[in-house]
Amino acid sequence: MVRPLKVLCIGGSDSGGGAGIQADLKAAGACGCYAMTVITALTAQNTRGVQNIFPVPKKFIVAQLDSVLSDIGPDAVKTGMLLTPGAVDVVVRAIVQYSLKNVVVDPVMTAKGGRNMMRDTAQRAVVRKLMPLASVVTPNIPEAESLAGMKIRSVVEMKKAAAVISGTGVKYVVIKGGHLPCRKNSGSIDIVYDGNEFCEFSSEWIETKNTHGTGCTFASVLAASLAQGMNVFQAAGRAKKIVTQSIEQSLDVGRGHGPVNVSVNKEPQHECLYLLQTAVNMLKEKRCGQLIPEVQSNLVYAETGAVKESQIAGFPGRIIRYYDGVHVAANPEFGASQHMAHVVLTVLKHDSSYRSAMNIKYSKSIIATCRRIGLAVDHFDRADEPVKKIGRKGFSLEWGVNRVLLRNRMIPDIIYDRGGWGKEPMVRVLGRSPVEVVQKVLTILKYL
Structure with missing residues (x-):
């Protein structure tokens, strides 16, 4: 049984x-999330423009929202084309009524060919009602x-x-x-602002006309990543x-601007390693050495459909305590963790x-904090392990974890044992992604 992380994509077809919506579905799926849709407008368009x-x-937008939200519910929401103020109003109502979190607003105003995709009255509604x-x-x-009412010709002006825009009340x-303009030699740059600090992300410039869907793809990947626990x-x-990467592998179809090709990114091994590195960096930023056991820790993440150890990535040499913090000796690799x-x-x-897990120190206070x-929280007792199987490689953990899961109708966040001879x-700590696991670990640390 699979309980996926879910992204609701609201926008035009x-x-x-x-x-x-078509780009949204591909992007969320490529990130390993389950995507739902609410269609706000139908467009007749091709690579040359919107006809x-x-x-x-x-x-009918209300009907779609209520159908999806009353039954399935999302872990993140991405909005795209909202042509009319009425469309904005019903989305705002749904966000409030259903207490939706991780809302990503892609303020789609103009199509690649120049067609207006948001009326002026809708833009004002987005700024006043949706962005806060x-x-x-x-x-x-x-x-x-x-949105800012100014020309932007430099990175400095992007930050201004x-x-x-931050003054509208949006968090990021x-x-x-x-x-x-004039970025072909220095590359493309994006900036992130949280109301206090700026962060820049850059990449090499890719010379191509096939960039249709970049904005939708970007926002949907961002929403999926928030659903998976990233900041x-x-x-x-x-x-x-x-x-x-999607621009590099873009598709040359039609006689205009071809689409980016996000499908090439679907669950590659390097994405597992990237998420592990992201998660361990979160650990390294905190003084969490007190949670590391005597045998040290490891944080692992499985490929989709993994059935053997070589498909599970972890940290060679484990995650070790270093003074009050943690240290890793090497970057994550597949097959690096056995237990x-x-x-x-x-x-x-x-x-x-549930493809990720990390082991941390046991204590009564840690278990009490988790609860x-x-x-x-659930546990197994090594004293109950079948005698004939004791000593078989890996059997104790397989047996103990399986014993817990067979008596539960859901996957617990925590499975512990009080040890045994030697x-x-x-x-x-269990989770769907390394970031989700580490967030649970850091929450335990915060309230310990």
Whole structure:
């Protein structure tokens, strides 16, 4: 049984398949998330432009929102084309009514061919009503110019515009710099602003006309990454990386601007390693040495469909305590962890969406803290292990974890044991991604 992380994509349909909802579905799926849709407008478009637009009636947008949100529910939301103020209003209502989190607003104003995709009255509604509820807004240069009411011709002006847009109440502003003039030699740059600090993400300039769907892809990858537990800076960095790769592998179809090709990024091994490195960097920023056991820790992440140890990535030499913090001796590799690989492989047999785990120190206070902060906790007793199987490589963990999962209808956040002869007591933290696991670990540390 799979319980995927879910992204709700709200926007217009692109009959050419390169942007809009079609791009959203491909991007969220490539990140390993389950995507749902609410269509706000139907467009007749191809690689040369938009030939016609049919706005979906307000009542039917409401019906779609209520159908999806009353039953499935999202872990993140991405909005794209909102042609009319009525469309904006019903989306705002849904965000408030259903307490939606991780809302990414891509303020789609103009299509690649120049067709207006947002009425002026709708733009004012987005600024006044939607952006104050959003986690992130992701304008390109022309959109940022419109939102900030200023021209943008440099990175300095991008930052000034981000500060102005931040004044609308949105938590984070990401301005994409692909339209910034005179950047072919120095590369493309995006900036992220959290109201206090700026962060820049750059990439080499790729000479191609086939960039249809870059904005939709970027925002959908960002939303999927937020659903998977990343913070906005990490999510924006991942989105920049994936969009750049998608432009490199863009498709030359039609006689105009061909689409980017996000499908080439679907679950490559390097994406598993990237997420592991992102997660361990979060650990290294905190004084979490007190959570590292005597045998040290490891954080692992499985490929989709993993069935053997070589498909589980971890850290060679483990994650060790270094004074009050942690240290890793090498970058993550596949096949680097044996014990934690057995844990994840056992969990995968019960729920294939839970692909990551980390072991931390056991103590009564740690278990009490886990329960106090609302984590689901269960355990096994090594004394109950079948005698005939004791000593078989990896069997103890397989048996213990499986014993817990067979008596649960859900995957717990924590599985622990109090140790045994020659075995240190241990806590295992489970999650769908390394970032989610580390967030649980850091929450335990915070309230310990």
